[in-house]
Amino acid sequence: MPAASPATPAPPASMPSRAPRTPTLRRRLTCMLYEGVLLFGVLMAASAVYLLARPVLQRLGLDQPYVDQAWMFVVLACYFTWFWQRNGQTLAMQTWRIRLETAAGEPPHWTRALLRYVLAWLWLPPAAAVGHALGLTRGPFVGVLVAGLLVWIALAWLDPRRQFLHDRLAGTRLIDLRDPRDPRPASKS
Template sequence: MPVPAPIWRRLAAAVYDGLLLLGIWMAALMFDTIVRDLLDVERSWPALRAYLFLIGLAFFGWFWTHGGQTLGMRAWRLQLRRADGSPPRWLDAALRYALMLVCWSVVLTPALLRLPVLARLPHAQAITFVALSISALSLLWMRLDARRRGPQDRLSGTEVVVLPAS
Protein backbone atom coordinates (compact mmCIF):
# COMPACT_ATOMS: atom_id res chain seq x y z
CA MET A 1 0.00 0.00 0.00
CA PRO A 2 1.42 3.44 -0.94
CA VAL A 3 2.53 5.75 1.85
CA PRO A 4 0.69 9.10 2.17
CA ALA A 5 2.95 12.03 1.32
CA PRO A 6 4.21 14.00 4.33
CA ILE A 7 3.23 17.65 4.45
CA TRP A 8 6.84 18.91 4.20
CA ARG A 9 7.40 16.92 1.01
CA ARG A 10 4.20 18.23 -0.52
CA LEU A 11 5.22 21.80 0.32
CA ALA A 12 8.66 21.29 -1.25
CA ALA A 13 7.06 20.01 -4.47
CA ALA A 14 4.55 22.89 -4.37
CA VAL A 15 7.35 25.47 -4.18
CA TYR A 16 9.09 23.82 -7.14
CA ASP A 17 5.87 23.70 -9.17
CA GLY A 18 4.92 27.22 -8.10
CA LEU A 19 8.17 28.58 -9.53
CA LEU A 20 7.57 26.67 -12.77
CA LEU A 21 4.02 28.03 -12.96
CA LEU A 22 5.24 31.59 -12.42
CA GLY A 23 7.69 31.16 -15.31
CA ILE A 24 4.94 29.78 -17.55
CA TRP A 25 2.63 32.64 -16.57
CA MET A 26 5.35 35.19 -17.35
CA ALA A 27 5.86 33.67 -20.81
CA ALA A 28 2.08 33.65 -21.34
CA LEU A 29 1.86 37.32 -20.30
CA MET A 30 4.65 38.22 -22.70
CA PHE A 31 2.82 36.40 -25.50
CA ASP A 32 -0.44 38.15 -24.56
CA THR A 33 1.24 41.56 -24.54
CA ILE A 34 2.90 41.01 -27.92
CA VAL A 35 -0.34 39.80 -29.54
CA ARG A 36 -2.37 42.66 -28.06
CA ASP A 37 0.20 45.23 -29.20
CA LEU A 38 0.32 43.78 -32.73
CA LEU A 39 -3.48 43.77 -32.97
CA ASP A 40 -3.87 47.06 -31.06
CA VAL A 41 -6.35 45.50 -28.60
CA GLU A 42 -7.09 46.81 -25.10
CA ARG A 43 -6.34 44.53 -22.15
CA SER A 44 -9.36 42.88 -20.57
CA TRP A 45 -8.55 41.95 -16.97
CA PRO A 46 -11.27 39.29 -16.67
CA ALA A 47 -10.09 37.70 -19.94
CA LEU A 48 -6.47 37.82 -18.76
CA ARG A 49 -7.37 36.10 -15.46
CA ALA A 50 -9.28 33.40 -17.35
CA TYR A 51 -6.35 32.98 -19.76
CA LEU A 52 -3.86 32.53 -16.89
CA PHE A 53 -6.23 30.14 -15.11
CA LEU A 54 -6.47 28.01 -18.25
CA ILE A 55 -2.69 28.06 -18.75
CA GLY A 56 -2.21 26.79 -15.17
CA LEU A 57 -4.96 24.21 -15.62
CA ALA A 58 -3.30 22.96 -18.80
CA PHE A 59 0.06 22.67 -16.98
CA PHE A 60 -1.20 20.87 -13.88
CA GLY A 61 -4.00 18.98 -15.63
CA TRP A 62 -1.76 17.47 -18.28
CA PHE A 63 0.84 16.31 -15.77
CA TRP A 64 -1.73 15.00 -13.28
CA THR A 65 -3.71 13.09 -15.93
CA HIS A 66 -0.55 11.71 -17.58
CA GLY A 67 1.25 9.88 -14.78
CA GLY A 68 0.01 11.86 -11.79
CA GLN A 69 3.24 13.81 -11.38
CA THR A 70 4.26 17.38 -12.07
CA LEU A 71 7.97 18.13 -12.35
CA GLY A 72 8.12 19.12 -8.67
CA MET A 73 6.32 15.94 -7.68
CA ARG A 74 8.80 13.87 -9.71
CA ALA A 75 11.70 15.52 -7.90
CA TRP A 76 10.17 14.52 -4.56
CA ARG A 77 8.83 11.11 -5.74
CA LEU A 78 5.20 12.07 -5.18
CA GLN A 79 2.21 11.00 -7.22
CA LEU A 80 -1.36 12.24 -7.39
CA ARG A 81 -4.03 9.60 -7.79
CA ARG A 82 -7.72 9.15 -7.18
CA ALA A 83 -8.85 7.65 -3.88
CA ASP A 84 -9.35 4.27 -5.58
CA GLY A 85 -5.75 4.29 -6.88
CA SER A 86 -6.59 5.12 -10.49
CA PRO A 87 -5.10 8.11 -12.35
CA PRO A 88 -6.96 11.42 -12.05
CA ARG A 89 -9.34 12.40 -14.85
CA TRP A 90 -9.46 15.90 -16.32
CA LEU A 91 -12.49 16.78 -14.21
CA ASP A 92 -10.60 15.69 -11.05
CA ALA A 93 -7.58 17.73 -12.15
CA ALA A 94 -9.66 20.83 -12.92
CA LEU A 95 -11.47 20.68 -9.58
CA ARG A 96 -8.23 20.05 -7.67
CA TYR A 97 -6.45 22.90 -9.49
CA ALA A 98 -9.25 25.40 -8.77
CA LEU A 99 -9.37 24.33 -5.10
CA MET A 100 -5.57 24.45 -4.89
CA LEU A 101 -5.63 28.08 -6.07
CA VAL A 102 -8.21 28.92 -3.39
CA CYS A 103 -6.12 27.20 -0.70
CA TRP A 104 -2.90 28.95 -1.74
CA SER A 105 -4.76 32.28 -1.91
CA VAL A 106 -5.78 31.84 1.72
CA VAL A 107 -2.25 30.78 2.76
CA LEU A 108 -0.59 33.72 0.97
CA THR A 109 -3.11 36.37 2.05
CA PRO A 110 -1.34 37.28 5.34
CA ALA A 111 1.96 37.85 3.50
CA LEU A 112 0.28 39.97 0.84
CA LEU A 113 -1.50 42.05 3.46
CA ARG A 114 1.90 43.01 4.88
CA LEU A 115 2.59 45.02 1.71
CA PRO A 116 2.31 48.75 2.56
CA VAL A 117 -0.36 49.43 -0.05
CA LEU A 118 -2.56 46.60 1.26
CA ALA A 119 -1.75 46.91 4.97
CA ARG A 120 -3.83 50.11 5.07
CA LEU A 121 -7.02 48.29 4.09
CA PRO A 122 -9.73 48.71 6.76
CA HIS A 123 -9.94 45.06 7.79
CA ALA A 124 -6.42 43.87 6.96
CA GLN A 125 -5.71 42.58 10.48
CA ALA A 126 -9.00 40.71 10.73
CA ILE A 127 -8.54 39.16 7.29
CA THR A 128 -4.99 38.14 8.25
CA PHE A 129 -6.25 36.49 11.43
CA VAL A 130 -8.98 34.58 9.57
CA ALA A 131 -6.56 33.47 6.82
CA LEU A 132 -3.98 32.29 9.37
CA SER A 133 -6.68 30.44 11.33
CA ILE A 134 -7.98 28.68 8.20
CA SER A 135 -4.42 27.78 7.16
CA ALA A 136 -3.60 26.38 10.60
CA LEU A 137 -6.84 24.36 10.72
CA SER A 138 -6.13 22.98 7.23
CA LEU A 139 -2.63 21.90 8.25
CA LEU A 140 -3.99 20.31 11.42
CA TRP A 141 -6.66 18.54 9.38
CA MET A 142 -3.96 17.20 7.02
CA ARG A 143 -1.85 16.08 9.97
CA LEU A 144 -4.73 14.22 11.61
CA ASP A 145 -5.98 12.61 8.39
CA ALA A 146 -4.56 9.09 7.96
CA ARG A 147 -3.92 9.73 4.24
CA ARG A 148 -2.62 13.32 4.77
CA ARG A 149 -5.23 14.78 2.41
CA GLY A 150 -5.59 18.54 2.16
CA PRO A 151 -8.86 20.32 1.43
CA GLN A 152 -8.21 20.18 -2.33
CA ASP A 153 -7.60 16.42 -2.08
CA ARG A 154 -10.71 15.66 -0.05
CA LEU A 155 -13.01 17.74 -2.23
CA SER A 156 -11.59 16.42 -5.53
CA GLY A 157 -11.39 12.78 -4.41
CA THR A 158 -7.62 12.58 -4.83
CA GLU A 159 -4.59 11.87 -2.66
CA VAL A 160 -0.82 12.35 -2.90
CA VAL A 161 1.39 9.36 -2.17
CA VAL A 162 5.15 8.73 -1.98
CA LEU A 163 6.52 6.47 -4.69
CA PRO A 164 9.13 3.87 -3.68
CA ALA A 165 12.76 4.68 -4.47
CA SER A 166 13.91 3.04 -7.66
Protein backbone atom coordinates in the same frame (compact mmCIF):
# COMPACT_ATOMS: atom_id res chain seq x y z
CA MET B 1 7.34 -46.20 -3.49
CA PRO B 2 8.91 -42.77 -3.20
CA ALA B 3 8.88 -41.05 0.17
CA ALA B 4 6.30 -38.37 0.56
CA SER B 5 7.77 -34.92 0.89
CA PRO B 6 6.46 -32.66 3.59
CA ALA B 7 3.74 -30.41 2.26
CA THR B 8 4.64 -26.76 2.00
CA PRO B 9 1.81 -24.32 2.23
CA ALA B 10 1.10 -22.50 -1.00
CA PRO B 11 1.46 -18.76 -0.87
CA PRO B 12 -1.82 -16.90 -0.68
CA ALA B 13 -3.27 -16.06 -4.08
CA SER B 14 -3.42 -12.38 -3.26
CA MET B 15 -1.05 -10.81 -0.81
CA PRO B 16 -2.62 -7.91 1.08
CA SER B 17 -1.22 -4.76 -0.41
CA ARG B 18 0.07 -2.06 1.85
CA ALA B 19 -1.81 1.19 1.79
CA PRO B 20 0.13 3.84 -0.10
CA ARG B 21 2.09 6.20 2.10
CA THR B 22 1.21 9.88 2.14
CA PRO B 23 4.18 12.21 1.68
CA THR B 24 4.97 14.27 4.74
CA LEU B 25 3.61 17.78 4.86
CA ARG B 26 7.16 19.09 4.80
CA ARG B 27 7.93 17.23 1.54
CA ARG B 28 4.69 18.44 -0.04
CA LEU B 29 5.41 22.06 0.89
CA THR B 30 8.96 21.78 -0.41
CA CYS B 31 7.60 20.31 -3.63
CA MET B 32 5.15 23.23 -3.85
CA LEU B 33 8.01 25.73 -3.48
CA TYR B 34 9.94 23.98 -6.24
CA GLU B 35 6.78 23.97 -8.35
CA GLY B 36 6.61 27.75 -7.89
CA VAL B 37 10.13 28.11 -9.28
CA LEU B 38 9.19 26.04 -12.34
CA LEU B 39 5.93 27.94 -12.80
CA PHE B 40 7.85 31.20 -12.98
CA GLY B 41 8.97 30.20 -16.49
CA VAL B 42 5.50 28.99 -17.47
CA LEU B 43 3.92 32.27 -16.35
CA MET B 44 6.62 34.32 -18.07
CA ALA B 45 5.81 32.58 -21.36
CA ALA B 46 2.08 33.08 -20.75
CA SER B 47 2.72 36.78 -20.06
CA ALA B 48 4.62 37.06 -23.34
CA VAL B 49 1.66 35.56 -25.22
CA TYR B 50 -0.71 37.95 -23.44
CA LEU B 51 1.47 40.95 -24.34
CA LEU B 52 1.54 39.85 -27.99
CA ALA B 53 -2.26 39.60 -27.95
CA ARG B 54 -2.72 42.87 -26.07
CA PRO B 55 -3.25 45.11 -29.13
CA VAL B 56 -6.10 42.87 -30.27
CA LEU B 57 -7.55 42.80 -26.75
CA GLN B 58 -7.40 46.62 -26.58
CA ARG B 59 -9.33 46.93 -29.84
CA LEU B 60 -11.96 44.54 -28.46
CA GLY B 61 -12.09 46.39 -25.12
CA LEU B 62 -10.85 43.33 -23.25
CA ASP B 63 -7.53 44.65 -21.95
CA GLN B 64 -8.54 44.57 -18.29
CA PRO B 65 -6.56 43.36 -15.25
CA TYR B 66 -9.07 40.57 -14.65
CA VAL B 67 -8.60 39.28 -18.20
CA ASP B 68 -4.87 38.93 -17.56
CA GLN B 69 -5.55 37.15 -14.26
CA ALA B 70 -8.09 34.84 -15.89
CA TRP B 71 -5.54 34.04 -18.62
CA MET B 72 -2.94 33.07 -16.00
CA PHE B 73 -5.53 30.94 -14.15
CA VAL B 74 -6.34 29.09 -17.39
CA VAL B 75 -2.65 28.59 -18.23
CA LEU B 76 -2.01 27.12 -14.77
CA ALA B 77 -5.11 24.93 -15.09
CA CYS B 78 -3.80 23.57 -18.39
CA TYR B 79 -0.34 22.94 -16.91
CA PHE B 80 -1.54 21.07 -13.84
CA THR B 81 -4.42 19.22 -15.49
CA TRP B 82 -2.26 18.02 -18.36
CA PHE B 83 0.48 16.66 -16.12
CA TRP B 84 -1.89 15.14 -13.54
CA GLN B 85 -4.05 13.31 -16.07
CA ARG B 86 -0.99 12.15 -18.02
CA ASN B 87 0.96 10.38 -15.26
CA GLY B 88 -0.17 11.92 -11.98
CA GLN B 89 2.96 14.04 -11.61
CA THR B 90 4.07 17.55 -12.50
CA LEU B 91 7.77 18.15 -13.05
CA ALA B 92 8.28 19.07 -9.39
CA MET B 93 6.32 16.03 -8.23
CA GLN B 94 8.56 13.80 -10.37
CA THR B 95 11.62 15.28 -8.66
CA TRP B 96 10.17 14.83 -5.18
CA ARG B 97 8.73 11.37 -6.01
CA ILE B 98 5.15 12.32 -5.19
CA ARG B 99 2.22 11.22 -7.35
CA LEU B 100 -1.42 12.21 -7.56
CA GLU B 101 -3.84 9.33 -8.02
CA THR B 102 -7.44 8.31 -7.56
CA ALA B 103 -8.59 5.75 -4.99
CA ALA B 104 -8.10 3.11 -7.71
CA GLY B 105 -4.40 4.01 -7.92
CA GLU B 106 -4.65 5.56 -11.39
CA PRO B 107 -3.84 9.10 -12.55
CA PRO B 108 -7.01 11.18 -12.45
CA HIS B 109 -9.04 11.69 -15.61
CA TRP B 110 -8.80 15.25 -16.93
CA THR B 111 -12.18 16.25 -15.41
CA ARG B 112 -11.13 15.08 -11.94
CA ALA B 113 -7.73 16.75 -12.38
CA LEU B 114 -9.44 20.01 -13.35
CA LEU B 115 -11.81 19.68 -10.38
CA ARG B 116 -8.82 19.22 -8.06
CA TYR B 117 -7.15 22.30 -9.53
CA VAL B 118 -10.25 24.45 -8.98
CA LEU B 119 -10.82 23.07 -5.47
CA ALA B 120 -7.21 23.82 -4.54
CA TRP B 121 -8.08 27.52 -4.86
CA LEU B 122 -10.97 27.36 -2.33
CA TRP B 123 -8.81 28.95 0.36
CA LEU B 124 -8.49 32.21 -1.63
CA PRO B 125 -12.04 33.68 -1.68
CA PRO B 126 -12.57 33.50 2.12
CA ALA B 127 -9.11 34.94 2.80
CA ALA B 128 -9.63 37.74 0.27
CA ALA B 129 -13.09 38.47 1.70
CA VAL B 130 -11.60 38.84 5.19
CA GLY B 131 -8.88 41.15 3.85
CA HIS B 132 -11.44 43.31 2.03
CA ALA B 133 -13.83 43.32 5.02
CA LEU B 134 -11.00 44.58 7.22
CA GLY B 135 -10.12 47.25 4.66
CA LEU B 136 -6.56 45.96 4.32
CA THR B 137 -4.24 46.83 1.47
CA ARG B 138 -0.84 45.69 0.26
CA GLY B 139 1.28 44.01 2.96
CA PRO B 140 -1.45 43.36 5.53
CA PHE B 141 -3.76 42.06 2.78
CA VAL B 142 -1.05 39.68 1.58
CA GLY B 143 -0.58 38.63 5.22
CA VAL B 144 -4.26 37.66 5.43
CA LEU B 145 -3.91 35.68 2.18
CA VAL B 146 -0.86 33.86 3.54
CA ALA B 147 -2.73 33.11 6.78
CA GLY B 148 -5.65 31.73 4.76
CA LEU B 149 -3.30 29.48 2.80
CA LEU B 150 -1.62 28.26 5.99
CA VAL B 151 -5.00 27.40 7.52
CA TRP B 152 -5.91 25.50 4.33
CA ILE B 153 -2.66 23.55 4.47
CA ALA B 154 -3.03 22.89 8.21
CA LEU B 155 -6.40 21.22 7.56
CA ALA B 156 -4.38 18.24 6.30
CA TRP B 157 -3.61 17.41 9.95
CA LEU B 158 -7.33 16.85 10.55
CA ASP B 159 -7.54 14.23 7.79
CA PRO B 160 -6.77 10.67 9.01
CA ARG B 161 -4.50 10.09 5.98
CA ARG B 162 -3.05 13.64 6.08
CA GLN B 163 -4.46 14.53 2.66
CA PHE B 164 -5.35 18.09 1.67
CA LEU B 165 -9.02 19.06 1.76
CA HIS B 166 -9.12 19.58 -2.01
CA ASP B 167 -7.82 16.02 -2.49
CA ARG B 168 -10.53 14.66 -0.21
CA LEU B 169 -13.21 16.63 -2.08
CA ALA B 170 -11.88 15.69 -5.53
CA GLY B 171 -11.47 12.00 -4.70
CA THR B 172 -7.71 12.07 -5.19
CA ARG B 173 -4.70 11.50 -2.98
CA LEU B 174 -1.00 12.23 -2.95
CA ILE B 175 1.27 9.25 -2.45
CA ASP B 176 4.94 8.89 -1.63
CA LEU B 177 6.79 6.93 -4.30
CA ARG B 178 9.99 6.49 -2.32
CA ASP B 179 10.91 2.96 -1.33
CA PRO B 180 9.96 2.54 2.35
CA ARG B 181 13.09 0.41 2.81
CA ASP B 182 15.30 3.28 1.63
CA PRO B 183 18.12 3.63 4.19
CA ARG B 184 18.14 7.42 3.93
CA PRO B 185 16.31 9.05 6.84
CA ALA B 186 12.81 10.22 6.07
CA SER B 187 12.03 13.85 6.73
CA LYS B 188 9.68 14.57 9.61
CA SER B 189 6.31 16.17 9.02
